[in-house]
Amino acid sequence: EIVLTQSPATLSLSPGETATLSCGASQSLSRNFLAWYQQKPGLAPRLVIYDVFMRATGIPDRFSGSGSGTDFTLTISRLEPEDSAVYYCQQFVNSPLTFGGGTRVEIK
């Protein structure tokens, strides 16, 4: 099973700053089979990024994904209050599909 470790657990930033979220995989993801989701309280997760760097429909270009192998990053530029949420990474290289434990982004 591929374990995904996300860091930091919590990010507290001001509007306009840049958030850098990390997702580390216990094995190399041999293809770009990594996605990121945003979850706000009481709601289902929402797709943000797929295939490492592709933005989902309706996601602003302030969100970008990068990485390869075992290290992946979600970057949120020019933070806005609406970006406050928990973000999860997910791998779909191997079964079982797995998710990280999440990073909470708080906007001061």
Add this chain to the structure above:
Amino acid sequence: QVQLVQSGAEVAKPGASVRVSCKASGYTFTNYYIHWVRQAPGQGPEWMGWIDPESADTNYAQKFHGRVTMSRDKSISTAYMELSSLTSDDAAVYYCLRVPCNINVCSPQNWFDPWGQGTLVTVSS
């Protein structure tokens, strides 16, 4: 638009079973794999398995083998997930999800969009 609408919250006793439904609309139900994940409070999602709505083929996570059954009713575009022998560890929000592309060209192992709204399952005596 593509939508997955799940059944309402459930309260079940330890040792009992629970069944959650997921009604699809806005697309051809039989053309896209449906997955189920669950999310315990404060935790990341946990994948449970998938079903091919056309053939009813399934693939379950090893952790849930013998306790989970995924099924579907093509006539009403609805998928079901039943979990048996419930314990307090099964208390979570359960989600159905769809993969992004047609079964003919898409691996069942994929990213997910959209998600259902979630069904809260409480296990209590």
